[in-house]
Amino acid sequence: MATASTVDRVSKLSGLRADDFPEEGLLERMPHVRGKLTPNEPLGDHTWFRVGGPAEVLFKPVDEEDLAYFLAHCPIDIPVTVIGLASNLLVRDGGVPGVVIRLGPQFSYIKVEGAMITAGAGALDLNVARAAQASGVAGLEFLCGIPGTIGGGLRMNAGAYGREFKDIVEEVHVLDRSGQRRTLYHDQIGFAYRHTGVPEDNIFIAAVLQGEEGKPDAIQDKMREIQKSRAATQPIREKTGGSTFANPEDDPQKRKSWQLIEAAGCRGLKIGHA
Ligand SMILES: Cc1cc2nc3c(=O)[nH]c(=O)nc-3n(C[C@H](O)[C@H](O)[C@H](O)COP(=O)(O)OP(=O)(O)OC[C@H]3O[C@@H](n4cnc5c(N)ncnc54)[C@H](O)[C@@H]3O)c2cc1C
The missing domain is CATH 3.30.43.10 (Uridine Diphospho-n-acetylenolpyruvylglucosamine Reductase, domain 2)
Structure with a gap:
């Protein structure tokens, strides 16, 4: 993806x-x-x-x-x-x-206020999903299936199970290449499929995420469902890139990435350690 x-x-x-x-x-x-x-x-x-x-x-x-x-x-x-x-x-x-x-531990904080979560860019998506669940904030469950940080997720507009960062981000804080801090609001971020329009030299340092009120038990169930489905379809504990390629948007036969990789004879291809 x-x-x-x-x-x-x-x-x-x-x-x-x-x-x-x-x-x-x-x-x-x-x-x-x-x-x-x-x-x-x-x-x-x-x-x-x-x-x-x-x-x-x-x-x-x-x-x-x-x-x-x-x-x-x-x-x-x-x-x-x-x-x-x-x-x-x-x-x-x-x-x-x-x-x-x-980014180290100082960038990994997670603060919950009502249904709004402020997370440092170094926080793990999984930990943000867990914090949301514990506080009864729904809508961020999909984060539990993405093995990355908030910073990487923002850059990639990462998503799964029908939701992506675009759906939960209110604003982000960035440092530009000259060290200036700026706040960008949702419409200034340029979200697209697995892409964000924020200049490449900007570093995300935090994001304000909006969820909605929910019941911790129901959120937990949804996260379990996501993790179960992932475990059944993707060997996520392996060092595999099997699910990580973006599907092409313009293939005339509407093939998915894995089909193109297979058709090219590249399934299992290894070069050096990669
Ligand atoms: C097994 C597996 C499953 C996956 N499943 C999914 C999935 O379901 N959905 C999905 O969308 N992706 C998926 N991915 C891809 C990947 O996990 C996501 O893109 C994730 O958001 C990357 O986060 P990261 O912190 O690892 O970023 P990195 O891989 O470290 O970086 C990704 C990009 O973000 C930039 N970046 C990182 N941090 C910052 C920052 N603080 N500020 C600015 N730029 C930054 C990097 O320079 C790079 O360009 C999967 C990957 C694997 C290996």
Whole structure:
């Protein structure tokens, strides 16, 4: 269900080979931040598929202020890529040049007020669904089946079982490449099928999600149903991309992605560790 464009974008960014990354060069150009900057960090430890070469530098900001400061002072010629759980990314063995940002615990908060939920972009979709259920907020059950973060879900307009982020997002908070914070309301987000029109260099830091009043037991039942159906149709505990490709909208025979993959003889195709 995810789009290939994400993968393409990272592939393009990853044109360099790991041993092309100089040992020190980039670190010396990094602003002084409170968070952790790690050179040549293997991304395989941070991706759903457990594959991928190193980030030239991995940055884990400690909070929003730290991230904003970093963006404001990181030289503009250095590419910046943000990742969530990386369940929609296939990182090349060549790694990712520039800085890869991973949002940590300070970005994983979930606050419930009535039927409105504010979640940090690092919060897991599953945890947001659970928090909604515990507080009797209905309409967010589909999040329990998506193995990602709120940030990744916003970028992808992720969805399942007839609902997607578009249906629950009231507003989002972003930092742009210069570290400026902005609020974007629903109609400014440009939601489309597994795509959001927010500029690629904007980093989501939080979202305000709207549900509706519901009964915790009924919400729980719906989540169980979703998880049961997933377990029956998709081996979600495997490191598989089987369900992650966006279905083409313009195939004359209206074939689904898996049918095209099979027709191309690519079922089970393996290159390196991918
Ligand atoms: C087994 C399996 C099942 C899946 N099922 C579904 C499904 O039912 N429906 C569905 O829609 N998808 C599905 N996916 C795809 C994937 O889980 C979703 O796209 C998910 O929302 C990705 O979230 P993530 O945090 O892992 O994002 P990542 O994969 O880390 O990143 C995805 C994109 O979002 C960007 N991004 C991540 N965080 C931020 C941020 N804070 N700010 C700005 N950009 C950001 C990244 O740069 C990248 O472009 C599935 C994937 C797997 C492996």
